[in-house]
Amino acid sequence: MPKHFHEIRDPIHVFVRLDTHxxxxxxxxxxxxxxxxxxxxxxxxxxxxxxxKRFEHSLGVMELAGRVFDVVxxxxxxxxxxxxxxxxxxxxxxxxxxxxxxxxxxxxxxxGHLPFSHAAEKELLPDGWDHERLTRKIIDSDHMRPIWDRxxxxxxxxxxxxxxxxxxxxxxxxxxxxxxxxxxIIIGDAFGVDRMDYLLRDSHHVGVAYGHFDHYRLIDTLxxxxxxxxxxxxxxxxxxxxxxGGLHSAEALMLARYFMYSQVYFHPVRRIYDIHLKDFLKKxxxxxxFSVEPDEHMKLTDNEVIAxxxxxxxxxxxxxxxxxxxxAKREHFKVLYERNPNDVEINPExxxxxxxxxSAQFGTxxxxxxxxxxxxxxxxxxxxxxxxxxxxxxxxxxxxxxxPIVSVDYxxxxxxxxxxxxxxxxxxxxxxxxxxxxxxxxxxx
Amino acid sequence: xxxxRRAALLIRLMEKLREKGSWCGETHVQKAVLFLQDLLRVxxxxxxxxxxxxxxxxxxxxxxxxxxxxxxxxxEPQQPPYGPRIAATPRTERIKNLFRKTLSDYDASINFVxxxxxxxxxxxxxxxxxxxYVTQHSGGCWSLDQRSRQITEIKPHISxxxxxxxxxxxxxxxRQAKEILAHEPAA
Numbered sequence: 016m017p018k019h020f021h022e023i024r025d026p027i028h029v030f031v032r033l034d035t036h037x038x039x040x041x042x043x044x045x046x047x048x049x050x051x052x053x054x055x056x057x058x059x060x061x062x063x064x065x066x067x068k069r070f071e072h073s074l075g076v077m078e079l080a081g082r083v084f085d086v087v088x089x090x091x092x093x094x095x096x097x098x099x100x101x102x103x104x105x106x107x108x109x110x111x112x113x114x115x116x117x118x119x120x121x122x123x124x125x126x127g128h129l130p131f132s133h134a135a136e137k138e139l140l141p142d143g144w145d146h147e148r149l150t151r152k153i154i155d156s157d158h159m160r161p162i163w164d165r166x167x168x169x170x171x172x173x174x175x176x177x178x179x180x181x182x183x184x185x186x187x188x189x190x191x192x193x194x195x196x197x198x199x200i201i202i203g204d205a206f207g208v209d210r211m212d213y214l215l216r217d218s219h220h221v222g223v224a225y226g227h228f229d230h231y232r233l234i235d236t237l238x239x240x241x242x243x244x245x246x247x248x249x250x251x252x253x254x255x256x257x258x259x260g261g262l263h264s265a266e267a268l269m270l271a272r273y274f275m276y277s278q279v280y281f282h283p284v285r286r287i288y289d290i291h292l293k294d295f296l297k298k299x300x301x302x303x304x305f306s307v308e309p310d311e312h313m314k315l316t317d318n319e320v321i322a323x324x325x326x327x328x329x330x331x332x333x334x335x336x337x338x339x340x341x342x343a344k345r346e347h348f349k350v351l352y353e354r355n356p357n358d359v360e361i362n363p364e365x366x367x368x369x370x371x372x373x374s375a376q377f378g379t380x381x382x383x384x385x386x387x388x389x390x391x392x393x394x395x396x397x398x399x400x401x402x403x404x405x406x407x408x409x410x411x412x413x414x415x416x417x418x419p420i421v422s423v424d425y426x427x428x429x430x431x432x433x434x435x436x437x438x439x440x441x442x443x444x445x446x447x448x449x450x451x452x453x454x455x456x457x458x459x460x
Numbered sequence: 461x462x463x464x465r466r467a468a469l470l471i472r473l474m475e476k477l478r479e480k481g482s483w484c485g486e487t488h489v490q491k492a493v494l495f496l497q498d499l500l501r502v503x504x505x506x507x508x509x510x511x512x513x514x515x516x517x518x519x520x521x522x523x524x525x526x527x528x529x530x531x532x533x534x535x536e537p538q539q540p541p542y543g544p545r546i547a548a549t550p551r552t553e554r555i556k557n558l559f560r561k562t563l564s565d566y567d568a569s570i571n572f573v574x575x576x577x578x579x580x581x582x583x584x585x586x587x588x589x590x591x592x593y594v595t596q597h598s599g600g601c602w603s604l605d606q607r608s609r610q611i612t613e614i615k616p617h618i619s620x621x622x623x624x625x626x627x628x629x630x631x632x633x634x635r636q637a638k639e640i641l642a643h644e645p646a647a
Binding site: 186360364420 | 463464465467483486507509510511512513516518521522524525526528529530531532535537538539540541542543544551554557558559560561562580581582583584586614615616617618
């Protein structure tokens with residue numbers, strides 16, 4: 016008798032269960048490619064355990080998306096107000112269809128990732144492209160469309176795209192409130208299962224405890240609730256929120272995010288390796304950018320790049336030899352300047368001024384800058400209190416109000432010039448970081 | 461527009477909104493910036509898409525977070541059930557001083573938006589912002605009725621009557637804004 020359900024062992028979720036249709040997605044070549052894309056790029060050069068791949072992360076995201084969907088659509092957890100706002104909640108057929116879509120979207124949300132994940136994305140794709148646009152193209156490609164058509168009832172690839180990318184990245188598509196909420200379940204700021212899985216999984220593999228939080232409790236207490244408003248009234252727009260009993264788990268998630276970003280994802284050595292890898296790829300790739308054609312995209316994984324990197328490091332005539340050596344011999348640039356509260360008070364873009372001045376003084380080839388600001392809003396979501404009222408999370412949680420925002424600004428210098436540059440910067444720093452009036456320099460600082 | 465110049469304009473807008481009685485939470489700022497940029501043509505460079513309470517800019521959300529990281533803005537938590545208000549910190553004086561000319565150039569536009577939206581709540585702003593979005597995306601060929609129906613399709617929790625009233629109000633703003641636009645600096 017053929018098996019209709021399959022189980023896969025997983026270090027985070029113990030078992031990930033999938034049915035035969037989902038198994039087809041798993042077995043497709045775009046998905047199998049994720050076995051060869053490191054989840055955290057070259058982070059394994061800093062944290063040796065960080066050698067896990069997008070493949071298992073995607074399975075984890077599917078598992079959690081299914082769990083959250085089942086909790087928030089459970090009849091016991093839905094109020095009449097939400098049932099009126101979201102008619103899909105009243106139809107078993109609709110719920111069955113969308114459960115399948117959300118799990119497929121969760122499984123596919125990363126299939127457009129380039130080699131080494133985010134490390135090289137921005138400057139190594141043609142203008143207007145990012146991994147989400149590639150994901151969209153692959154979901155709608157000949158590789159995947161036959162799979163969607165074989166499912167009963169067939170799944171619309173556009174629905175998978177909406178849920179996998181969300182309104183930010185699929186901004187040419189119109190989203191119903193229901194579709195927006197389902198995409199939030201996967202990639203949302205507050206309770207997106209993409210984030211939940213990567214915090215837990217990265218933490219496990221990296222060997223740090225920062226990313227742990229009680230995701231069982233959090234998921235069990237997630238609810239569809241009206242968005243909080245102001246004293247002139249709310250809008251009754253439905254949103255993903257949490258029961259009061261899950262608020263501490265939600266706080267733990269936000270703290271886990273803060274610590275993982277500040278301790279792991281923005282570790283300065285990890286960041287400079289990303290930059291060196293980008294420098295290498297610009298020279299190593301035939302036209303300096305990745306192809307956006309699905310067939311070409313699927314030919315290239317971390318394996319081919321690692322082989323190219325080793326080859327270039329060993330052969331002085333190969334493209335990208337110098338950048339490959341920097342990575343292979345671990346001679347990365349060192350942090351010369353780091354954002355700090357005193358400088359930010361004088362000039363929030365002090366790092367830009369310092370990077371510009373150093374480059375002008377010594378030459379751009381000796382310096383790299385890495386600037387990142389947290390890309391999300393305040394953790395403001397509805398919380399249903401024990402008396403039934405839905406309130407803003409920031410009105411009832413001291414902790415959420417105090418979670419710091421991650422903002423980094425590093426200037427790295429080549430080791431060959433580091434001491435000289437450091438000395439020069441020490442003498443000129445105070446003058447360099449002073450911002451200028453817009454009349455003096457047309458506003459640039 | 462470079463980041464700090466844009467920050468100076470956002471700070472001034474938030475100050476003016478609060479002067480006019482705005483709650484000045486994130487939704488209020490989002491919708492006011494939509495009107496400032498898309499109706500008054502102030503070139504802030506934010507991209508709006510339909511999301512929370514109508515048109516929403518993820519870039520603007522990220523920028524407000526960055527401004528909090530730079531301690532230019534802070535959240536003021538409120539009594540339950542309400543969401544927080546956003547306030548400028550004393551540190552913003554330095555930024556405003558750097559961009560006095562820019563602030564003066566767009567003063568009339570900022571006042572226009574603050575006067576009309578300052579007293580509105582989230583529910584009103586959701587209707588008005590969605591009405592502006594639908595009007596601008598209809599290419600000027602949809603009737604009042606068509607646009608009102610479109611709003612109720614996008615946001616089913618908004619009644620037809622509220623959608624129609626919001627669309628009429630936006631049509632009025634569009635007529636009034638022409639006066640300001642005639643005197644604005646070129647983008």
